[in-house]
Amino acid sequence: MTIERDIVLVDELCSQSAENALVEFKHNNFKPEMVGKLCSAMSNAARIAQKDFAYVLWGVDDETQQVIGTTFEPNKQTVGNQVFEFWLSSRLNPSIAFEFRVVEHPKGKVVLLEIPAATSAPVSYDNIPYVRIGSATPKLLDYPDRFQKLIDNIKPFTWEKAIAKSFISADDVLELLDYPKYFKLTQQRLPENKKGILEGLEADLLITKDVGEHWNITNLGAILFANDLQQFDAALARKGVRFIAYDGNNKAAIVTHRQDGRKGYAIGFEGLVEYLNNLLPQNEHIGAVFREQQKLYPEIAIRELIANALIHQDMTVRGAGPQVELFSDRLEITNPGTPLVHTDRMIDQPPRSRNDVLASLMRRMGLCEEQGSGLDKVIISAELFQLPAPKFQAEENSMQATLYAPRSFANMSIDERIRACYQHAVIKYLSGERMKNASLCERFGIDPQKSPAQATKVINAALDANLIKPAEQDRPRAGYAPWWT
Incomplete structure (x- = not known):
């Protein structure tokens, strides 16, 4: 915190007509038990009032x-x-992360105790939770209505709402954030004046009001709309998307292209997808009638997997951000954080995001698919292009999705064939259908008249791996369903 901001904060707090639930004034009076009760009471009161701090x-x-x-x-x-x-x-x-700060105010020394609002549970002092009512500090449990409101308002800490840059002018906000892009992507008319622009950004939690007519930029505002992430602290700057292309199939190969993203996700997303698409070679796709030249990987799959990496990453993992790596035989997209859904169930289960506000806004701006439909489209497009099955793999503290370049059925490994079979069964199930030998032949590009046994072998292997099961036990020809149905 800057000295200037603390002086302005003191003046703003002193401008109130009297003490209240969130502000207490003292001269020299100090008793440890009194301060302990105040921390409990005012932390709880701040959350009840939906404020970040009490003082x-x-x-x-x-x-x-x-x-x-x-x-x-x-x-x-x-x-x-x-x-x-x-x-x-x-x-x-x-x-709670309370903080004492000494403020050398022009009129005299002030000691400021900043008390953050409760986030995960009511804050207790010596195992008793207190609350603030006016300037009184009673026990919280004596006021069940306030206790219930506190519980209703308590939410876990959300990275998006934290402050990326504080106590800046309105002009600084407009310089640091690409506000025209925000209004364009959200399909709103660009306001004609600064006041309207700031109100629009504030409505979507991209900025919040600070003291003395100053503003804060939230992590959400910075990560989506920063003109340059390097203008923020290093932890946020490292969340930029890194892209690397290799002239080979491993990281020892020569790096042909590299970009360390400096723009916010909403500004740079389309450019990254376009840049990647332009690097991809053509692939001959055999359609129902004609041979067609198409990009090596379907764009919908690239878009959705990159968007997923942005949305579902663990923002609290320091020093790491999303990474896109293009090899000669595959495309790997990695994000920090262990996934919240098991990788085998990512296709059918609704996604669980650590960053709900970010995810909601990105969907509203059309940067990714509606909730729960994205990975379906990844699998379907891979099948349409007759690519090997995409792989979703959880590492110790990261998640990686891989798209593989075209490869014939004969050149696929047993694991790849089984994974494709399971994913095909899931897609069929979600469409209200059942996987059968004929549909799996079509997925692999196998002639069902000449080589149906090849699909049968894959189905048997998937059955042995307990990834699929007969849809009806007494009717073997009725098809197959995922193991969890």
């Missing part, structure tokens, strides 16, 4: 709200043989 200020007269200075020095306080702040932290549960 206690030493050095302000509680009747006139005038800065009068204080002799209180929090870093010199002890309780028994413990440093006060450590003592306080050990008595608050769950722990």
Whole structure:
């Protein structure tokens, strides 16, 4: 926090007519138990009021709200043989990141205690949760209506709402974010004045109001619409999409193209997909009548897998971001974070996203498919292009999706054939149909009149792997369904 911002914050808090649930004024009065109760009460009250912070200020007269200075020095306080702040932290549960800051205000020294709102559970002091009602600090459980509202308002920490850059002017907001792109992608008319632009960005949580007519840019606003992610801190800048193309099928091959993304996802998404498509060689696809020249990988599959990597990544993994790697025989798309859905069930189960606000806005802007339909289209397009089955693989702290270049059935491994069979059974099931020998022959490009036994072998292998099962036990010819049906 800057000195200037803290002075403006103190002035804004002092401009209120009296103490309230989120602001407490004191001169020099300090009692450890009193501060502990205030931290519990005001943290809970802030969440009830849907505010991020509450504040206690030493050095302000509680009747006139005038800065009068204080002799209180929090870093010199002890309780028994413990440093006060450590003592306080050990008595608050769950722990909150409270902060004491000394503000050298022009009218005198002020000590500012910033108390963050409860996020995962009511905050207790010595195992008792308190709440703030006006300037009183009663026990929370004595007020069941407020307790219920607190529970209703408590939500886990969301990365999107955290602040990427604080206390900046309106002009800085408009310089750092590509606001015309926001209005274009959300199909809104660009407002004619600065006030309307800021209101639009604020409505979608891209910015929030700070003190003294200043603004904050949220992580959501930065990661989607930053003109240059390098203008933000290093942790956010590393979330840019990295693209690498190799002249071979492994990372030891020569790197032919490399781009480290610096634009926000919404600004750079279309450019990345187009750039990648332009690097892809042509593939001859045999249609019902004609041979057609098409790109090596279907664009819908590329778009959806990249969008999934952006949406479902774990933003809290520091030093890592989405990566797209193009090899001679495959395209790998990796994002940080272990997936929240088992890889075998990603096709049929609704996705679980760590970044719901980001996902919702990207879908609204048309940058990815509607929820639950994206991976279906990836599998269907791979089948249409008669590509090997895409692979979804969870690593220790990352998720990787792989599209493979065209390969004949004869050149596919047993595992690839089984994976394709399982995915085909899922797609058929989701379409209200059943996989049969004939449909699997079509998926692999096998002539059902000449070589149906090849598909039968794959089906038997998938049965042995417990990935599929007969749709009807007493009717073997009725087809097959995924194991989980």
